[in-house]
Amino acid sequence: MPPDPPTPTIDGLRSDLAAWLDHNADELAPPYAGGGSLDEQMQQLKRVKARLWEAGFSRWGWPESVEGRGGPPSLRAVVGEEVVARDLVVSGFFSMTEVLAPSLIEFATPDLAATYVPRLLSGAEMWCQGFSEPGTGSDLAALACRATPDGDRWRIDGQKVWTSLSQFAARCVLLTRTGTPDSRHRGITAFLVDMDTPGITLRPLAIMSGSDEFAEVFFDDVEVSDDRRIGQVDGGWALAMALLPYERSTSFWHRNAFLRQRLGGIVADAPDDEHSAALLGDVFARLHALRCRSRATVRRLDAGETLGPETSIDKVLVADAEQALFDVARELAPALISLPGDAASHRRRDEYLYSRAASIYGGTGEIQRNIIARRLLELGDE
Numbered sequence: 001m002p003p004d005p006p007t008p009t010i011d012g013l014r015s016d017l018a019a020w021l022d023h024n025a026d027e028l029a030p031p032y033a034g035g036g037s038l039d040e041q042m043q044q045l046k047r048v049k050a051r052l053w054e055a056g057f058s059r060w061g062w063p064e065s066v067e068g069r070g071g072p073p074s075l076r077a078v079v080g081e082e083v084v085a086r087d088l089v090v091s092g093f094f095s096m097t098e099v100l101a102p103s104l105i106e107f108a109t110p111d112l113a114a115t116y117v118p119r120l121l122s123g124a125e126m127w128c129q130g131f132s133e134p135g136t137g138s139d140l141a142a143l144a145c146r147a148t149p150d151g152d153r154w155r156i157d158g159q160k161v162w163t164s165l166s167q168f169a170a171r172c173v174l175l176t177r178t179g180t181p182d183s184r185h186r187g188i189t190a191f192l193v194d195m196d197t198p199g200i201t202l203r204p205l206a207i208m209s210g211s212d213e214f215a216e217v218f219f220d221d222v223e224v225s226d227d228r229r230i231g232q233v234d235g236g237w238a239l240a241m242a243l244l245p246y247e248r249s250t251s252f253w254h255r256n257a258f259l260r261q262r263l264g265g266i267v268a269d270a271p272d273d274e275h276s277a278a279l280l281g282d283v284f285a286r287l288h289a290l291r292c293r294s295r296a297t298v299r300r301l302d303a304g305e306t307l308g309p310e311t312s313i314d315k316v317l318v319a320d321a322e323q324a325l326f327d328v329a330r331e332l333a334p335a336l337i338s339l340p341g342d343a344a345s346h347r348r349r350d351e352y353l354y355s356r357a358a359s360i361y362g363g364t365g366e367i368q369r370n371i372i373a374r375r376l377l378e379l380g381d382e
Contacts, residue, residue: 007071008060010078017057017082024051028088034343035090035350038211042126042168045089049097049123052079058121066105066117072302073250080254084261091258093165095251100127100173103243104192107231116171116192128169128195130160130217131240138367140175140240141184145219147176147191154191154229156199156222162361166215167202169195175236188236192228199223207357209350245307247362248314249297255318256291259325262351263287266325270332279328286321293317309375312368319358319365326355 008016021028028048032040052058061076062068080098084091101120105113119125136142145158156176166172172193179187193200199222204212231239263283270276293314300307330337330352337349359365373379 004056004059004069007069008075010074013057013060013075014078014082017079020055020057021082021086021088027051030088032343034345035347038213041090041093042165045093046123046126048083048089049094049121052083053122062101062117062121063105065110065114066101066121067114068121074298074302077250077253077298080250081257084254085257087261091254095247095254096127096129096164097121098250098254099243099247100129102246103173103239104230106242107190107235107239108192109227112192112227112230119170125170126165126168127171127173128163128166128217129243130163130166130172130174130193132162133159134161134216138364141188141237143175143177143188144181145174145176147178147189147224149178150223152226154224154226156191156193156219156224158219160217160219162205162214163217164214166195166217167204167212171195172217173230175240178236179234183234185237187234188240189233190230190236190239191224192230193222193224197222197224208353211350241308244363245301245311248311248318249294249301249307252290252294252314252318253298255322256287256294259322260287260291262329263325266329266332269336276332279331283321283325283328286317286324290314290317290321309371312363312371312376315363315368316365316372322355322358326352 028051030036030040030044032044035041036044049058056069057079058076059067059069060071060079061073062070064070076098080091080094083089084094097120101117104117116125120127130145131140131143133143133145136144145156145160147154147156154176156174158176160174163172172195174191174193176189176191177187178189199220201218201220203216203218205214205216206212207214230236263280266283267280270280297307297311297314329348335341336345337352339345374381
């Protein structure tokens with residue numbers, strides 16, 4: 001097997017990838033009009049990820065221990081940016097790899113990470129994230145899904161909710177309660193659970209657009225081997241806190257590429273008047289601020305810095321920019337969102353509806369602003 005090529009520069013990788021995407025445009029193009037169904041989107045995601053892996057592009061930015069080629073995380077941020085900007089995949093689905101793989105690499109045993117992470121990176125498998133629970137809202141430390149030790153195994157009972165794409169997932173990065181109910185942060189343990197394990201039941205949850213992107217997941221005496229534990233017993237809170245910064249770095253770089261691409265489409269359809277120009281200018285400024293902030297965050301990740309509560313700023317910026325963009329889209333072309341139309345109109349309507357949740361998923365805007373006020377500005381608890 002020939003040795004890997006030398007680590008490219010960001011501009012070099014972008015140029016090589018753009019040329020490759022141009023050459024393979026017909027093969028990689030989605031085989032559906034508009035946004036496609038959820039099943040079609042997932043098949044397209046699997047196909048594009050597999051081709052990027054085979055060509056070596058999506059190996060950059062990942063360690064050799066999981067069959068990557070090494071290099072800084074900004075390299076994989078660029079790969080996602082180029083793919084998302086061409087509408088080849090749904091940005092949020094593509095970016096789930098950025099959320100789950102780094103945490104497994106950091107906290108799981110080397111053997112566990114080496115066995116399973118390449119399957120996620122290559123598109124051979126899809127995973128889901130079992131964090132949220134009914135009644136806990138944004139208070140992740142209050143989770144109640146319990147894992148009870150049983151020799152060299154664990155038995156898991158409980159429920160998760162708003163579990164994205166769990167019906168397509170081969171595995172779930174699952175947070176469980178292993179300490180006492182009042183131990184909160186100190187009593188949480190993470191596992192990599194096979195989704196076809198007996199005792200796991202899914203119940204789809206439809207969102208406003210009608211898509212079943214989410215599900216409730218029930219665990220009824222589910223057996224998991226201790227070698228599937230991620231990190232230390234009662235040490236799962238550290239994984240959860242490490243996961244969020246990854247979600248708000250490379251993933252947000254991808255999201256910004258998607259939003260800028262959509263802004264271009266809105267500009268093309270917008271009336272040529274001062275009112276429209278003012279609205280579009282405001283959205284452009286928000287996206288530019290997000291891009292600058294996200295660039296700084298990715299650079300810090302490249303430098304090996306530990307990301308923390310300051311990424312709440314990134315979350316606020318991306319939610320505000322996304323909602324502002326689709327608000328303008330609706331104001332300038334209301335019929336495209338409010339009335340039945342072709343596949344492109346249907347997609348824009350779905351994206352507008354999805355944007356309403358941007359200030360909720362991944363940490364509500366209120367919680368993020370509270371973190372900024374208390375932990376960054378030191379304004380106190382009130």
